[in-house]
Amino acid sequence: MANLTTRFFGLELKTPILIGSSGLSNSIEKIKLLAQNGAGAIILKSVFEEEIYKEFQHEIEKQAVGTHNLEYLDYFDYEIKNDKVKQYLELIKGAKDAGVDVPLVASINCTTSSDWVFFANKLAKAGADALELNLFVLPSDVERTADQIRNYYFSTIKKVIETVNIPVTIKLSTYFSDLAAMIKELSETGLAGITLFNRFYNIDIDIEKRELQPAKILSHPFEYQKSLRWIGIMSGRVQCELAASTGVHDYPTAIKMIMAGASAVQVVSGVYKHGYKFIADMVSGLETWMDNHNVKSIDEIKGIANAKHVKNPAEYERVQFMKYFGGFDPEID
Numbered sequence: 001m002a003n004l005t006t007r008f009f010g011l012e013l014k015t016p017i018l019i020g021s022s023g024l025s026n027s028i029e030k031i032k033l034l035a036q037n038g039a040g041a042i043i044l045k046s047v048f049e050e051e052i053y054k055e056f057q058h059e060i061e062k063q064a065v066g067t068h069n070l071e072y073l074d075y076f077d078y079e080i081k082n083d084k085v086k087q088y089l090e091l092i093k094g095a096k097d098a099g100v101d102v103p104l105v106a107s108i109n110c111t112t113s114s115d116w117v118f119f120a121n122k123l124a125k126a127g128a129d130a131l132e133l134n135l136f137v138l139p140s141d142v143e144r145t146a147d148q149i150r151n152y153y154f155s156t157i158k159k160v161i162e163t164v165n166i167p168v169t170i171k172l173s174t175y176f177s178d179l180a181a182m183i184k185e186l187s188e189t190g191l192a193g194i195t196l197f198n199r200f201y202n203i204d205i206d207i208e209k210r211e212l213q214p215a216k217i218l219s220h221p222f223e224y225q226k227s228l229r230w231i232g233i234m235s236g237r238v239q240c241e242l243a244a245s246t247g248v249h250d251y252p253t254a255i256k257m258i259m260a261g262a263s264a265v266q267v268v269s270g271v272y273k274h275g276y277k278f279i280a281d282m283v284s285g286l287e288t289w290m291d292n293h294n295v296k297s298i299d300e301i302k303g304i305a306n307a308k309h310v311k312n313p314a315e316y317e318r319v320q321f322m323k324y325f326g327g328f329d330p331e332i333d
């Protein structure tokens with residue numbers, strides 16, 4: 001039978017089907033079900049700086065003090081952050097006590113660099129097996145240069161890696177003008193892995209109300225292609241493992257990602273849409289495909305279709321529909 005073990009987060013994982021950070025893992029019961037269905041690792045919901053301050057807001061109201069009372073903020077800051085960490089600690093410890101034996105990965109999203117280090121340290125001590133940084137700067141500030149944004153990433157990662165004694169990975173966005181160089185340089189910082197790519201909360205417009213509204217929360221199956229392209233381009237050129245995220249909705253897509261060079265895939269929307277069985281189906285689909293094709297291990301197919309191995313690597317970089325300008329002529333009503 002095919003061996004599904006792989007490595008990501010600097011850890012050996014039983015399967016390459018990982019649960020991406022989301023509310024899917026916000027209780028011990030849910031974590032148990034994810035593990036029982038074959039998840040190779042579970043990335044917990046990110047601790048968000050905003051969320052912490054929302055909680056703090058509630059404290060302020062309870063105490064009937066003004067929101068501008070900064071001394072009060074300083075006073076409660078530490079306690080509130082500790083409380084969030086306490087919840088994480090209880091979740092991780094509870095899941096481990098309940099027999100969950102797949103790695104549990106903490107995820108943090110902070111904006112100020114001091115908070116990153118504070119949380120990273122606390123969460124590592126809470127018993128997480130690894131840490132995923134949900135580090136993202138939307139480059140919307142016209143005053144902020146690319147170098148400033150880059151420096152923010154590199155200095156934060158350096159500080160976190162120096163502070164914690166568990167493997168650290170990052171889930172990245174595509175918002176870099178030098179994406180290939182960025183991924184390569186990030187892979188040389190000591191990160192145990194890079195996940196391509198995060199999918200963010202998006203906005204849409206309600207044309208009747210003429211107002212903003214949230215866009216679709218869950219991904220579509222056709223959204224996997226951007227991650228596939230970049231894993232294919234970068235695998236074999238980086239110093240750490242790569243994982244794929246966004247639009248992995250079935251086992252053939254997982255196989256494509258592995259062939260492009262991913263060590264694992266992260267899934268979220270598929271589980272929300274189809275339930276826990278989605279994970280078991282992914283795992284058994286992958287295993288059956290490997291058996292049917294006499295593939296003994298994930299390593300045997302990992303990267304076989306990346307830019308280094310395909311006949312025509314330029315296909316990975318082709319972005320214009322040149323060939324189709326004249327010839328593409330489907331029947332339309």
Ligand SMILES: Cc1cc2nc3c(=O)[nH]c(=O)nc-3n(C[C@H](O)[C@H](O)[C@H](O)COP(=O)(O)O)c2cc1C
Nearest residue numbers: 020021022045046134198199219246247267268269
């Ligand atoms: C409801 C929901 C909550 C999410 N929460 C987080 C989060 O807290 N931290 C994070 O890094 N990503 C979060 N994500 C993004 C997912 O981890 C994942 O990167 C994204 O959904 C793309 O994967 P998918 O196509 O399998 O859904 C969330 C996604 C969804 C749908």
